[in-house]
Amino acid sequence: MEPRNEEPFDREPWRRLLDADSGAPTQDMDRRILAEARRALTPRVARWWLPASLAASVLLAVLLVQRQLADSGAPVPVTESDVLSAPAPIAADDATPAAALELPAPRQEESAKPAANLRPPLLLDLSTPESRRAPAAPQGASSTADATATAAPAPAQAQAEAESAVTPGMLKAKESYAESRTPEEWYAAIEALRTSGRIKEADAELARFKSEYPGWLERRQQQHP
């Protein structure tokens, strides 16, 4: 190791003399130290595992939400450009049933609702009046989807909040995301937003939710007080 040529004296005879001295730690002390040494090896895994598992859980949750947001674009039948380029006949036939629009079949709890209460195929908070008048209609479907869309009233304040909460670039994704969800999933997402502290977005989403599912929240609260 280090050079020993500067040793002022030979240490070995002194070491032997010192080693001849009696005295040693007690057996109880030995047990305590050895136990501490063993303990130090055991919880090392736990100390590493606990924050790692916590971080993994948070990461998984974030990834799931992001993936859900990303995947929600796939089933959207109409893009925003389609909407903007589509002719805008308004309220052609209010009497056309919702089933004729090739919308997903209403869920059981929604089956009793009138067609006007069903969620429209396009969101109501598009930024331009034209786009509001030209909602998505699947090709070959009747333009009565417009009527369905416009039939769902949205409070002006809630709509304004919703519009301010999202950017135009996010609008399309949010629309398609909202369409692909059941009311339960949508409401859960709103609650998740609120829990994560994004109150403004949660309020905006809730306003949109109420406009698209009027009375759903009240019925749910009655069913699950």
Add this chain to the structure above:
Amino acid sequence: MEERDADAQLMLRYVAGDARAFEELYERNRTGLWRFIRRLVRDAAATDDVFQECWSRVIGSRERYRPTARFTTWLYRIAHNCCMDHWRKSGRRAAHETTDDDAIAAAADSPASGPFAIAVADEARGRLTLALARLPEDQRVAFLLYAEGGLSVAEIAEQTGTGAETAKSRLRYAVARLKEALGNDAPVD
């Protein structure tokens, strides 16, 4: 040197998770370290506390251990740091800068170096204990780090915050005093 390397290997095995390696490492060093601490601290209860604290630090800092020096060098440096912490806490450092009559009395009263032991069992050993207790603190630390801990002069200087010449001077004074106390029982250079 091989034994010291063996200590380092045992420590590395312990770092890797081998508890048996620590048992062996502890067994190899427990007695020497305990006596080193006792000779510095000179109080039975405090010796146990400092001894346990020293091994706790070894255990706690195992991840940072690198075998760049002999294991015993690392170990005795930790032990010396623990002793200094003990002195700071107890406020006794200043009292031990020079010869400490209380410590001499404590050393004389200990089972290993009491009058009976000195007279009957091992007179040279008892005189060494007393002579060590009579040494000024700095000389005693330097001597014990050198003779028992195996530190080099440079390492002692670094550990005690002095220059190499000061450390060497302390060692020479310490040995001169110990030789004077031991007389014919003193080791011959």
